[in-house]
Amino acid sequence: MTVTRPALVGLVWVLAAWPGALSAQVQGVPVAGGAASTAQGDGSTEPSATDRGDNGRGARTNVPQRRRAHLAPYVEVGQGLVADLTRGDAVTYTTLAAGVNAEVQTARAQGQVSYRYEHRIGWGDRAVGGDIHSGLARGSYAITPELRLEAGALATRTRADIRGEAPGVLVGNIANISQIYSVFAGPSLTTRAGPVQIGANYRLGYTRAETPGLGSVAADQPRLDYFRDSWNHVATVSATARPGSIAPVGLSANAAYERDDAGQLSQRYEGWFVRGDVLKPISPYVALTAGVGYERIESSQRDPEVDAAGRPLVDSQGRFITNPTGPRRIAYRTDGVYYDAGVIWRPDRRTSVEAHVGERYGSLSVTGMARYQAARDIVFQAAVYDGIQTFGRQLRNGLSNLPTNFVETRDVFAQQFNGCTFSAGGASPGGCLNDALQSVQTAVYRARGLDMAVSYQRGRSTLGAGLGYTSRRLFAPDGAPGLIVSGVQDDSYYGQIFLGRAFGPNSGLNVNGFVNYYVSRLAGAEDVVSLGSTASYYRNFGRLGTTASVGLYHFQVGDLSSALSAQALIAARYQF
Template sequence: MLRLQERALGCSVTLVMLLAATSVQARDRYVAPYIEVAQVLDVGLSNDEVLTYSQVAVGIDAGISGRRVEGQVSYRYERRIQWDDRIADDNVHTGLARASATLAPGFTVEGGAVATRARADIRGTAPGSFVGNVDNVTQVYSVYAGPSLTTRAGPVEIAAAAFGGYTKVEAPVSTGLAAGQQRLDYFDDSKSVLAQASAGVPVGAVLPVGVTVSGAYEREEAGQLDQTYEGFYARGDVTMPVSRTVALRAGAGYEKITASQRDALLDASGNPVVDDNGRFVTDPASPERIAYNTDGLIYDAGVIWRPSPRFELQANAGYRYGGETYFGSLNWQLARDSGLQIVVYDGIETFGRQLRDGLRTLPTAFQGTANPFGQQFNGCIFGGNPGAGGADAGGCLNNVFQSISTASYRARGVDGVISATRGRTAYGLGLGYANRRLNTPDVAPGTVALGVTDESYYAQLFWSRALSRVSQVDANLFANYYDSGLPLANGVFNLGATGTYSHQFGRLGTVASLGLYTFDQEGFDSQWSAQALLGARYTF
C-alpha cells in the first residue's frame, strides 16, 4: 500500500496532467519525464572526512499555459546508493506543483503540493547541503486543493472559496543538539479545512464608498498530542477614495480562535513517553488543555496607493490577537519581464496551515532552479512569469520552514521577492525576517516551549543563463540565521553557494555541479564542506 504522503504527491502530478488534458485552449504545454544517474563527492573541510556515493533519480517536469488553465509540476525521486558502510542508502522526494483551472465563468479549481527536506529543530545543526550524512533534516510533504467562485447579484459582488489541506512530516533521525538541551516534540501530520465568503459593492456602484462584509471558518487537527486549531471571524470593511490614486479603508468585526492539545504520557520517572519514531505518546486520560484562546472585537484601518495598474501599496494597522497588529503589501510590475512583491504579515498559525497558505501564494509558473544537492523548494521560489505582477514574482517558504513546530504560534515578519526573465537570463532575490511566539499550555507535562520566541533572517539569490540552445549555467547563493529563545540554545548561521553547468546532446544531457557550505553554532567551531556532482540525464 502506498503511504499517504506518496499519494498526496501523486495527486499533485495527476492534477496538473488532468488540467493539461482538459484544456483545449492551452497556448503552451510540455511534459518531460527523465531518468538520471550521478556520482556525488562530499568532502568535510573541517574534519577531513570524505564520502562518495551514487544516486539514481527519476522525475518529471511538466507545465501548461492557456487562457483558462495554468499549471506546472517539477518532481524528482532519488535513491542514494552507498559504496561502503559510512553512509546509509536513502530515498529523497523533491517536488513542487501548482495549478489553477477556470472550469466555468467565475468558477475556478486550484491546488498545489510540495515535497522537500527541511530542518527539524531551530536549535540544531544547519547543513547547507543535504548531501551525505546530515543531522537535523526531515522529509516534508504537503498538498492542498479547493474551488473558488466569484459572481454578481446586481451591484453586489460575491466571492466564496473552500480549501482542504494535508501535511506529513517524517521524524528526524538526529537533530544535532548541544548537550543539555531538552528535546521538542516531533510534528507528525495534520488535516485542515478553510471556508471563506464575502459580499460587497464597489465604490460608486450604490454609495460613494465601497462596502464589504466577509467571514471565514477554519479548523485543523494534528496527530501529535491530539492538537486542534479552530477559528472563525465575521467583519465589515469600508473603502473611501480620497484622490485618483489614494483610498482609505477601515474595518471591524468579531473573531474567536482556540488552540488546544492533550498531555504527553509520563513514565515512572516523570519523563514523557515516546514511540518508535521519537514522538510523544498521548495520555488518554489527559484533559483537553487550552494552548491559545482569543475572543472579541478586531479592527484595523489603512491606506491603499495605486498610482498605476502596475503598482499597488497597502499599509494597515489595528487591534487583533489581544494587541496591536500591522500588515501590508507591495506589488510592483517593474517591467514586462520583472516583478517585485513585499508582504508584511501577522497571524496565529500552525505549521500545516502556514505551509498550506504558503503554497497558495506561490505562482502557477515558477523557475526550476538547478540545485542537485537537495536544497530545493524549502526557501524562495521565483516566478516563471514575473512581469505578470502580483504573486507571479514568486514567494518564500523560509518562514514556514524556520522550524517544524507542533505548537500553534503567532507569526510576524516580512518577505520580499524580486525576479526577472530577460532574454536568455533569469534571476531572483528573496529576503525576509520571521518571528514566532509559541503557544503551549502552561501546565502541560513535558512542555519546554511556553512563551518562547524564535527568530530567523534569510536571503537567497538565484541566477541562470542559457549559453546556447543546448547549454546553461545556474548559480545559487543563500544565507540564514536562526535564533531560538529556548534555554541553552545558541544562534545558528549557515551560508552556501552552488554552481551548475548542463549540456544537452539530444535527449541525453550531462550536468556538473560544485557546492561550498558552512554553518556555525555559537560556542562551537564552524563546519565547512565542499561537494561535487557529475551526472547524466536521459529525457524521454
C-alpha cells in the same frame, strides 16, 4: 509513509497528464512569503485572489493565453563527493533518480509540475544513503468563467529543531533534517449580484513530516516533540461593492471558518471570523480604509503519557505518546473584537502600496503589502503579515501563494523548493516558504514578519531574489509535561538569490546563493547561522543530458559546532 508517498506521487502524475485537474491559489493577492496574510491580517479570513478576478499568478483570468503543453519524464544516474573541509574527511555516493517535468498553459488551465525521486547509495562508513522526494505541483483550472479548481503539492526537506544544525546543501551525513509532504485542493467561486461582487472559497490541506535525523542539538538540551501530520480546511465567503455603486464609500463583508487537526497530542486549532470594511477614496490615487471584525480562535491538545519520574514517553519514532484519556488543555484562546485602519496608494497600474495599523490578539498589529512592476519582465513584491498559525496551515498558505508557472532547475543537491520559488512569467515574482520551513513546529504560534521577492527575466537570463524576517511566539498549555515552548519566541532571517543563464537551446548555467540566521530564546539555545552557494552547468545532446554541479556550504551553532564542506556531482539524464 505507505499512504502519503503514493498519494503525492500519484497526484503529481495526474496533474502532469490531466490539465483539467490543475488548480491555483487559495489566499489573497500573492505575497512574497508563505505566511498567507493579506494586508488586513490573517490571510485565511480575507478574500482570495479569485474574489478580485485574479488567477493564481496575479494576472487577469480573462487574458487570452497561448496554448502550450509539455511532458518530460526522465531517469538519471550520478556520482557525488562531499568533502568536510573542517575535519579533512570525504565521502562519495551514487544517485539513482527518476522524475517528471510537465507544464500546461492554456486559456482555461495553468499549471506546472516538477517532481524527482532519488535513491542515494553511500560508499563508506560515514556516507548515508536513503530515499529523497522533492517536487512542486501548482495549478489552476477554470471550469466556468466563475468557478475555478485550485491545487498544489510539495515534497521537500527542511530543519526540524530551530536550535540545531542547519544543513543547507542536503547531501552527506546530515542531522536535524525532516522530509516534508504537503498538498491542498479546493474550488473558488466569483460571481456578481447586481453591483456586489461575491466570492467563496474552500481549501482542504494535508501536511506530513518524517522523523528527523538524530544529533541535532546538544546533549544537555531538552528535546522538543516532533510534528507528525495534520489535516486542515478553511471556508470563506465575501461580498464587496465598489465606491459609488451602492454607497459613497466602498463596502465589504467577509466571514470564514478554519480548522486544523494534528495527529501529535491530538492538537486542534479552530477559528471563526467575521469582518466588515469601508473604503473612502480621497484622490484618484489614494484611499483610506478601516475595518472591524470579530474572531474566536481556540487551540487545544492533550498531555503526553509520562513515566514514574514525570518524563514524557516517546514512541519508536521519538514522538510523544498521547494520553487518550487525559483532558484537553487550552494552548491558546482569543475571543473578541479587532480593528484596524489604513491607507491604499495606487499612483499607476504598475504600483500598489497599502498599510494597516490596528489592534489584534491583544496588542498592536501592523500589516501591509506593496507591489511594483518596473517593466514587463521586472516585478517586486513585499508583504508584512501578522496571524495565529500552525505549521500545517502556514505551509498550506505558503504553497497556495507560489506561482503556477515557476523556474525549474536541475537540483542535484536536493535543496530546491524549501526556500524561494521564482515565477517564470506573469505579474508575481514568486514566493518563499522560509517563514514556515525555518523549522518544523508542533505548537501553535503567532507569526509576524516581512517577506520580499523580486524577479527579472530578459532574453536568456533569469534573476530572482528573496529576503525576509519572521518572528514566532509559541503557545502551549501551562504545566503540560515535557512542553517547554510556552511563551518562547524565535526569530529567523533569510536571503536567497538565483541566477539562470541559457547559453543556447541545449546548455546553461544555474547559480544559487543563500544565507540564514536563526535565533531561539529557549533556555541554553545558541544562535545558528548558515550560508552557501551552488552552481550547476548542464548540456543536452538530444534526449541525453549531462550536469556538473559544485557547492560550498558553512554553518555555525554558537560555539558548539560548525562545519565547512564542499560538494561536487556529475550526472547523466535520459529524457523520454
